Amino acid sequence: MIVHASEPVTLIGGGAVGCDDLAAARALAPRVVAADSGAEAALAQGVTPEAVFGDLDSLAPAARARIPAAQVHEIPEQDTTDFDKALRHIEAPLVIGVGFCGARFDHQLAACNALVRRPGRRCLLLGPRDVTFLAPPSLSLTLEPGCPVSLFPMGAVEGRSEGLHWPIDGLTFTPDGQIGTSNRATGPVDLTLTAPKMLMMLPRAHLRTATAALLATPARW
CATH class of the missing domain: 2.60.120.320 (Thiamin pyrophosphokinase, thiamin-binding domain)
Incomplete structure (x- = not known):
């Protein structure tokens, strides 16, 4: 694990992230981590993520330059999504994901796939109308x-x-x-x-x- 937390963590993805999305998530999960270009959404709202994960193919160079190099973790393999890459490197009681629902349907399906592939990583996805999570036992x-x-x-x-x-x-x-x-x-x-x-x-x-x-x-x- 790269991010260890005793409290819930907010994970930002590269989809649409409204100001109210990040505020709602951070009210419950104040620490912020990003998946690839989700870092740009965080920076746009005045938040520097404590870690960025992904293949980094969609993170703009100007945004990457604003984040300390030690906090950027490039994972080049292409067998998993950036959401999966981030999720498997976070150890926390709960991850609240924003920016993973409501944009491209294939990306949303891939996020649901990751929830099931990583059942040990408790995660809830905040969407425009719903919250989605893998039900525990x-x-x-x-x-x-x-x-x-x-x-x-x-x-x-x-x-x-x-x-x-x-x-x-x-x-x-x-x-x-x-x-x-x-x-x-x-x-x-x-x-x-x-x-x-x-x-x-x-x-x-x-x-x-x-x-x-x-x-x-x-x-x-």
């Missing part, structure tokens, strides 16, 4: 009745639920079969899952709720 969320809850499997997975309008008990989820989008809470939600394959999506307004629930969950894959 068990999770308890304080949600109001009617709150949208979507579950999307990235592989075969089963589970049990309390507090969902459509319970997931007895179902086998697969990407090309049963999915769990457009469910909703009837109140507080409790989930247990059998494998690190289920992505969970909540409305963006529940960023703080999701962050608190993930940090309060001791079980990791």
Whole structure:
């Protein structure tokens, strides 16, 4: 690991990053790291990332020159994305990613792939309308009745639920079969899952709720 933190870390990607995105993330995860050109978004908002990871093919030379050389970590291999490169070098209770959703759909899919490939790196992606994260083995969320809850499997997975309008008990989820989008809470939600394959999506307004629930969950894959 290159970045070690005892508190959550904000990771900025090269997609669209609004001022409110970075502010919302930093309110919960004050330390800032960037993936490649995400460093430019950080600098534009007056923040110098403590580390930059990636193949650095999209980081402008002028922006790179503003960051101390010891904080720039070039990883030239092309088998993984810059998001994956950054995520695997961060050790923190939680990473909040901004700038990875809402721009190119293929990049967003690649970010979801990295969440599943790195189940030991607890990470939440903040998008324009949603927050997305890999569900841990068990999770308890304080949600109001009617709150949208979507579950999307990235592989075969089963589970049990309390507090969902459509319970997931007895179902086998697969990407090309049963999915769990457009469910909703009837109140507080409790989930247990059998494998690190289920992505969970909540409305963006529940960023703080999701962050608190993930940090309060001791079980990791």
